[in-house]
Amino acid sequence: MSMFRMFPSRLVSLSKTQAQFGPLFQFVSTTHGGPSSRINGLLHNHVELVEPRKGHREFRTFCTASDLAAKKCVPCNSEDMRSMNEELANQLIAKVPDWNLINEEGKLKLARSWKVKTFTKGLEFFQAIANVAEAEGHHPDLHLVGWNNVTVEIWTHSVGGLTENDFILAAKIDTLKLSHLLRVKPN
Numbered sequence: 001m002s003m004f005r006m007f008p009s010r011l012v013s014l015s016k017t018q019a020q021f022g023p024l025f026q027f028v029s030t031t032h033g034g035p036s037s038r039i040n041g042l043l044h045n046h047v048e049l050v051e052p053r054k055g056h057r058e059f060r061t062f063c064t065a066s067d068l069a070a071k072k073c074v075p076c077n078s079e080d081m082r083s084m085n086e087e088l089a090n091q092l093i094a095k096v097p098d099w100n101l102i103n104e105e106g107k108l109k110l111a112r113s114w115k116v117k118t119f120t121k122g123l124e125f126f127q128a129i130a131n132v133a134e135a136e137g138h139h140p141d142l143h144l145v146g147w148n149n150v151t152v153e154i155w156t157h158s159v160g161g162l163t164e165n166d167f168i169l170a171a172k173i174d175t176l177k178l179s180h181l182l183r184v185k186p187n
């Protein structure tokens, strides 16, 4: 499949850096937002062109959670960083199925909650996540409520929404071995 083809536009925005190196690709809709758009950037993962639906063409990337976890967050202050739309967020949330996609007054975020064994194990939990966040230069919002309820929210503050960085961080958090800190849910 040729890398550059004209497709009806689906306004999806990622930073150029992410589009070049990510398994995703960037649609650039024409200025008038009309039907033509171009794919640019490398398609790292198999992309399937789903049958056109009423003039739209849909793409599915097959990047997996481990693909996301193996990637690196890009600096959030790059000038071409923009938040993604809900459609792409709904596609990407499938790659990190234990996370929830929340919409807080129009602001999209990723969120996930756990119950920890003790208050101090909650702090250990945060420290393990903080180590990943510091290594990535991308940071979550951490909540420890009622001594053992932990919630992690991830979004890109510089754009006020979601970017691929957020999904990368969520996928990396999911690779951490933290079950020893967690209360086992009564079955």
Ligand SMILES: C[C@H](O)[C@H](O)[C@H]1CNC2=NC(N)=NC(=O)C2=N1
Pocket (backbone or CB within 6 Å): 074, 075, 076, 077, 137, 138, 139, 140, 154, 155, 156, 157, 158, 159
């Ligand atoms: C320069 C550096 O990219 C910024 O300060 C980072 C730090 N960590 C961050 N974390 C998150 N979640 N969003 C940001 O916009 C952000 N910006």
